[in-house]
Amino acid sequence: MGGADFTQVAMIDREAERKEILRHYRRLLRYAKPFLKDNDAKIIKKAFNTSLEAHKDMRRKSGEPYILHPLAVAQIAVEEIGLGTTSIVAALLHDVVEDTELEISDIEREFGPSVARIIEGLTKISGVFDYGSSQQAENFRKMLLTLSDDVRVILIKLADRLHNMRTLGSMPRHKQLKIASETMYLYAPLAHRLGLYAIKSELEDLYLKYTDTDTYKDISYKIRQTRSARNKFIKDFTAPIEEELRKYGFKFTIKGRPKSIYSILKKIKKQNITFEEVYDLFAIRIILDVxxxxxxxxxxxxxxxxxxxxxxxxxxxxxxxxxPKSNGYESLHTTVMSKPGQWVEVQIRTKRMDEIAERGYAAHWKYKTEGTVSESALELWINKVRDMLESNTANALEFMDEFRKNLFVEEVYVFTPKGELIILPDRATALDFAFDIHTQIGLQCLGAKVNQKLVPLSYRLHNGDQVEILTSQKQKPNDEWLQYVVTSKARSSIKDALREERKNKVEEGKDLLRQRLAQLKVADSQSNLNKLMAFFNVPNVQDLYYRIATGHLDVKDIKEIVFSSAAEKSPSILEPKTFDKEVQKIRGVNSDMLVIGEKTSNIDYHVAECCNPIPGDDVFGFETEDEGIVIHRTNCPKGMELMSNYGNRIVKAKWTEQKELAFLAGIRIKGTDRFGLVNDLTKVISNSLKVNMRSITIDSDDGIFEGKIMVFVNDTGHLDRLIQRMSKVNGVLTVERFDK
Structure with a gap:
C-alpha cells in the first residue's frame, strides 16, 4: 500500500517536472520566434529532444532535472545576448558530448558543421572547471583559440557561466568561492570586453554576493531603502526633458537605473567615502529611436x-x-547638476547603440548592413587576440595574466604621422605604440616625437597625441623596458628578445669560464661549478655564466682559493620560514585558533600579509608549496586569483572561539584638526578597550588630518567596537579598517 502511494507521488512529481520543462521550452521558442526561418523550429525541437534524452536521469546539485540547465543557457543566449538558431541548438546540446555516448561526428551529421564546431569548442574548454593551475590556464588559452574561430563559443560559455552563478546557492562553500573567483578573474572581464555590460554587472554582483555577503546585503538594503525617493527624484528630473523632447518630435524612452552593487562598492573603496556620499548612485538613460x-x-x-x-x-x-570604445560601446555621457544639488549621470544613445551596449558582439552582426566592409572595433580586437595567440611563447599562466590585463582597460586614441588612428589601452607608452606599428620598430625604438617634441620611451600617451617613432639599428631591449609597456604584444616581444639575448650571453659566459678554469688548471666539473655558485652566492649555473658575460662577475676574481674547502660560506640571512615564524610569534597567531579543512587537528599555517585577516573575518586556507597553509580573507584580491587558478589547493577555514590573542589591524581616520585630538584618540585606544597600539602616523594639511593607526585587537567584533568609539571623538569624520 505504502509502496503504491510512493509511486503515485513520484509520478505526480515527474508530471510536474515535465510541465516545468515544457514551460521553459515554450518560453525559449517564444523568444526565438521573431527570427526563425523555414526549418529552424524543427531543428530546435530536435536539439531539445536529443538533450532531454541524453540527460534524462541526471540532476543538478539543487535536485532539479539537468535539462533545465541547457534550456536556461539557451534562454540567456537568445534573450540577453541576442544570438540566433545555431547558438540555441549549440546551447541545448552543449553538455551532451561530454556527458553521453554521442560524438562530435554524430552532432555534425544531425545538426550540421557550425553547431558541431561550436560544441567542439565548448567541449574543449569544459575543463575550465577542472581544478589545477596551468591546466586551467591551458584550457583558457584553448577557449581563446575557439574565440578566433567562432565568437559564439565564448558567448555561450558566458551564458553557461551566468546560469551557474545564478544557481550557485546550491553548491558547497569551497566550490562557491572557487567558481565565483574564477568568474571575477576571467568571465566578468571577458563579458566587459565583448560589450556585454548587463551580464558583466550581474556577474560582478553575484561574485560579491558569495565572497563578501555582508557588504553585498548592506549595499542592496540601502539601495532598496532609497528606491522610492530615487524614483520620485528621477520623475522630477526627467519631466522637463521629456516635455522638450516631445516638442521636438523625438521618439524616445527614458530609464533611470541604479548602478550595480559592485560598482558602488568600488567607488566607496576607491574614493574612500560612505554609501551616502556616492553622488551618482544611478544613471538616467535617454534612448532615441532615430x-x-x-x-x-x-x-x-x-x-x-x-x-x-x-x-x-x-x-x-x-x-x-x-x-566608440574598442568593444563597440557607443554613447554620450554627461554629468549634470540637478535642482536639489545632486550630480546625475545622463547617458544619451540611440536604440541601436543601446542594444550594442547591452548585448555587445551579437548586436554588431545584426546591424551590419550589406556591403559594409569596414571592421568594427570589436572585430579588430578579436584579430588582435588572434595575433596574440599566434605570437605568444609565454607559458599558459603568464599568458592568461597578460590577457586579463588587456580586458578591462579604457583606451587612449592616438595618431600616426600620417593621421591614421591607433587605439591603445590606457596608460600605454611611446614604446607600446612602436610595437603596435611593428615588432621590429619596437625592438629598435630609441625614443619618439610626440606632437613634434622629443620624448623618452616611457612617455605615457594622451588622447589626440600624434606620435612618430625614432629607431636605431644599434638599439636593443633591456629589462627596464618591461616597466615601460602595458600591451601584451610589446611585453611578449621584449621578453622573447631578452630571452634570446640571455641565451647568447650564457653561451658567451660559458666560454669565458672554461678559458679561465683552463688557465687555473681546474677541472670544468659539476662539483667545481657548485663551489663557484656557493662562493659568489649565485642560484644556478645559467646565472653564473650570465654574470660573467655581462661583467657583473669578473673572471679574474675566480682564483684557486675558491675551490678549496675553506671557502665554504655560511648563509647570512634568516631563512624566510624562520622570519615568518618570528613575525607570527610577535603577532600571536597560533595553530589552535583556526579550524582548517574537515579535521580539527593542528596544521601549520600563517596569515597572509596582503589582507591581514583577523578572527571574525570570513577566511579560506590556501596550501602553498613551501609555507604550509596561508590564510586569506575571502574578499582579498590576491585570494581571488588563487581561488580562480588553484582551486584544488583551497581548504575551508574558520576561526574558533578563543579570543585572548591579539592580531594586528590597521585603522584609517579622517577629520578636522584640533589641539589635543591625538591625545583623545590614544586615550580611547589604550584606556577604554585595553588595546595595544603599535604605531600611529598622522598628517595634517590645511586643517584636515588623516591618520593611520596600527593596533592589536582580538577579533573583528573588538575592532568594530574600537572603530565605533573612535568615531565619536569630537572632530573625527570617518574611521575605517584598511588592509595594509
Whole structure:
C-alpha cells in the first residue's frame, strides 16, 4: 500500500517536472520566434529532444532535472545576448558530448558543421572547471583559440557561466568561492570586453554576493531603502526633458537605473567615502529611436536640451559617439547638476547603440548592413587576440595574466604621422605604440616625437597625441623596458628578445669560464661549478655564466682559493620560514585558533600579509608549496586569483572561539584638526578597550588630518567596537579598517 502511494507521488512529481520543462521550452521558442526561418523550429525541437534524452536521469546539485540547465543557457543566449538558431541548438546540446555516448561526428551529421564546431569548442574548454593551475590556464588559452574561430563559443560559455552563478546557492562553500573567483578573474572581464555590460554587472554582483555577503546585503538594503525617493527624484528630473523632447518630435524612452552593487562598492573603496556620499548612485538613460544617418546629430541635440535645464560638469563629458570604445560601446555621457544639488549621470544613445551596449558582439552582426566592409572595433580586437595567440611563447599562466590585463582597460586614441588612428589601452607608452606599428620598430625604438617634441620611451600617451617613432639599428631591449609597456604584444616581444639575448650571453659566459678554469688548471666539473655558485652566492649555473658575460662577475676574481674547502660560506640571512615564524610569534597567531579543512587537528599555517585577516573575518586556507597553509580573507584580491587558478589547493577555514590573542589591524581616520585630538584618540585606544597600539602616523594639511593607526585587537567584533568609539571623538569624520 505504502509502496503504491510512493509511486503515485513520484509520478505526480515527474508530471510536474515535465510541465516545468515544457514551460521553459515554450518560453525559449517564444523568444526565438521573431527570427526563425523555414526549418529552424524543427531543428530546435530536435536539439531539445536529443538533450532531454541524453540527460534524462541526471540532476543538478539543487535536485532539479539537468535539462533545465541547457534550456536556461539557451534562454540567456537568445534573450540577453541576442544570438540566433545555431547558438540555441549549440546551447541545448552543449553538455551532451561530454556527458553521453554521442560524438562530435554524430552532432555534425544531425545538426550540421557550425553547431558541431561550436560544441567542439565548448567541449574543449569544459575543463575550465577542472581544478589545477596551468591546466586551467591551458584550457583558457584553448577557449581563446575557439574565440578566433567562432565568437559564439565564448558567448555561450558566458551564458553557461551566468546560469551557474545564478544557481550557485546550491553548491558547497569551497566550490562557491572557487567558481565565483574564477568568474571575477576571467568571465566578468571577458563579458566587459565583448560589450556585454548587463551580464558583466550581474556577474560582478553575484561574485560579491558569495565572497563578501555582508557588504553585498548592506549595499542592496540601502539601495532598496532609497528606491522610492530615487524614483520620485528621477520623475522630477526627467519631466522637463521629456516635455522638450516631445516638442521636438523625438521618439524616445527614458530609464533611470541604479548602478550595480559592485560598482558602488568600488567607488566607496576607491574614493574612500560612505554609501551616502556616492553622488551618482544611478544613471538616467535617454534612448532615441532615430534612423542611423541622424544618430550623431540627434544625440548632440538631446545633449543640448539636457544642458539647457541642468548645468553640466565640463570634466565629465564622454563622447563615445564619435569615437566608440574598442568593444563597440557607443554613447554620450554627461554629468549634470540637478535642482536639489545632486550630480546625475545622463547617458544619451540611440536604440541601436543601446542594444550594442547591452548585448555587445551579437548586436554588431545584426546591424551590419550589406556591403559594409569596414571592421568594427570589436572585430579588430578579436584579430588582435588572434595575433596574440599566434605570437605568444609565454607559458599558459603568464599568458592568461597578460590577457586579463588587456580586458578591462579604457583606451587612449592616438595618431600616426600620417593621421591614421591607433587605439591603445590606457596608460600605454611611446614604446607600446612602436610595437603596435611593428615588432621590429619596437625592438629598435630609441625614443619618439610626440606632437613634434622629443620624448623618452616611457612617455605615457594622451588622447589626440600624434606620435612618430625614432629607431636605431644599434638599439636593443633591456629589462627596464618591461616597466615601460602595458600591451601584451610589446611585453611578449621584449621578453622573447631578452630571452634570446640571455641565451647568447650564457653561451658567451660559458666560454669565458672554461678559458679561465683552463688557465687555473681546474677541472670544468659539476662539483667545481657548485663551489663557484656557493662562493659568489649565485642560484644556478645559467646565472653564473650570465654574470660573467655581462661583467657583473669578473673572471679574474675566480682564483684557486675558491675551490678549496675553506671557502665554504655560511648563509647570512634568516631563512624566510624562520622570519615568518618570528613575525607570527610577535603577532600571536597560533595553530589552535583556526579550524582548517574537515579535521580539527593542528596544521601549520600563517596569515597572509596582503589582507591581514583577523578572527571574525570570513577566511579560506590556501596550501602553498613551501609555507604550509596561508590564510586569506575571502574578499582579498590576491585570494581571488588563487581561488580562480588553484582551486584544488583551497581548504575551508574558520576561526574558533578563543579570543585572548591579539592580531594586528590597521585603522584609517579622517577629520578636522584640533589641539589635543591625538591625545583623545590614544586615550580611547589604550584606556577604554585595553588595546595595544603599535604605531600611529598622522598628517595634517590645511586643517584636515588623516591618520593611520596600527593596533592589536582580538577579533573583528573588538575592532568594530574600537572603530565605533573612535568615531565619536569630537572632530573625527570617518574611521575605517584598511588592509595594509
Amino acid at each position: 534612423p542611423p544617418e541622424n544618430e550623431k546629430a540627434a544625440c548632440w541635440q538631446v545633449y543640448s536640451i539636457v544642458t539647457d535645464f541642468y548645468q553640466p560638469n565640463p570634466d565629465r563629458l564622454r563622447d563615445w559617439v564619435n569615437t
